[in-house]
Amino acid sequence: MTGTHTALIEKINRIQPLNPIMMELLAAIQNQDSQATDLEHIIRSDANTSATILKIANSPFYGMSGRIKNVRDACVLLGFDQLRNIIYATALEHASNGGPHKIWCQKLRRHTLATAIIASELSLHMTVRIEKGQAYSLGLLHELGKQILVSELPDLFHEYMNTQGQPEQESIVGTLIEAGTIIAQKWRLPEVFQTCIRFALVPSDPPEAFQNEVILIRCAHQLAQELGFDSPGDQYTPSEPGALLHYYPTLPADVITETIQDCINSCPDLDRSTEEAQS
Known part of the structure; x- marks a missing residue:
């Protein structure tokens, strides 16, 4: 199994599941000096990421359905902690939205x-x-x-x-x-x-x-x-x-x-x- 395992790990190492904008966002939320405005600037630079974050932010779970009209609203109304969790959810959405299963x-x-x-x-x-x-x-x-x-x-x-x-x-x-x-x-x-x-x-x-x-x-x-x-x-x-x-x-x-x-x-x-x- 060792050879098979090694081959699988090599495949995993080659997986690039996130676009550069998501990588930049993930790095920013780990930076203690980052502000919501920094995240807003990164999010707004990519239309697909903005759309996904707005979709998740307006999901019933966050209690903001229809209230989040734009990225600025998301940053102001949700707060940093919820915005961080939405970014993680968006990363998963980008990385796992495919395949036959x-x-x-x-x-x-x-x-x-x-x-x-x-x-x-x-x-x-x-x-x-x-x-x-x-x-x-x-x-x-x-x-x-x-x-x-x-x-x-x-x-x-x-x-x-x-x-x-x-x-x-x-x-x-x-x-x-x-x-x-x-x-x-x-x-x-x-x-x-x-x-x-x-x-x-x-x-x-x-x-x-x-x-x-x-x-x-x-x-x-x-x-x-x-x-x-x-x-x-x-x-x-x-x-x-x-x-x-x-x-x-x-x-x-x-x-x-x-x-x-x-x-x-x-x-x-x-x-x-x-x-x-x-x-």
């Missing part, structure tokens, strides 16, 4: 969105100690390898799905995780993102500096699946006492679960009737 791609988008919402809600509790906007972003991108390769290397993703539950799938899982870290580096994502992508879905101990973030994403990922938002190819079997009590035993699980369920129910992009219609 439409249903799997849609399920994966729903899973990562549910994970992002759950992570951001959990972050409100002092035990978690992670800023809400970052928690959302980490959840949105925690399966970056899958999110890109479902479109860029559809044959590999097909093999991944066909070996579900079999020993052969393990090596592909490793390749997907490695792909995610490679792409995160290409996107110049901060180290905390790269760490969550590498460690959140495997039992290995993460670096101590980012343990809180990895634990949060592990919990949110599993809780999303417990709530019916499966990650394609991931055979997750809920166990007692459940993800929330396992990772955060001191939190009021019933109250938090109810709040999370309300947030998910109020998100039109996670409407189950929409998923059934698309299937």
Whole structure:
């Protein structure tokens, strides 16, 4: 498998999923000196990127439907944290909007969105100690390898799905995780993102500096699946006492679960009737 793995990694290294404008935007949001006006200037320089950001900003999830008329409105009304998350969502839209596996791609988008919402809600509790906007972003991108390769290397993703539950799938899982870290580096994502992508879905101990973030994403990922938002190819079997009590035993699980369920129910992009219609 080593030769095959090496060939796949070489293919992944050759993937250029983002245009220069998106790369410039991603770099700008990591720069602590950047202002909303800096992002506005970059966004307005490319019509396609502007259109995608305006589409996402006006989606029902952000509560601004019809209010975001232009890039300046997006920068002023949304605030830096939400704008940052919209840029991440736009990067995913640019990079994963293709390939033959439409249903799997849609399920994966729903899973990562549910994970992002759950992570951001959990972050409100002092035990978690992670800023809400970052928690959302980490959840949105925690399966970056899958999110890109479902479109860029559809044959590999097909093999991944066909070996579900079999020993052969393990090596592909490793390749997907490695792909995610490679792409995160290409996107110049901060180290905390790269760490969550590498460690959140495997039992290995993460670096101590980012343990809180990895634990949060592990919990949110599993809780999303417990709530019916499966990650394609991931055979997750809920166990007692459940993800929330396992990772955060001191939190009021019933109250938090109810709040999370309300947030998910109020998100039109996670409407189950929409998923059934698309299937």
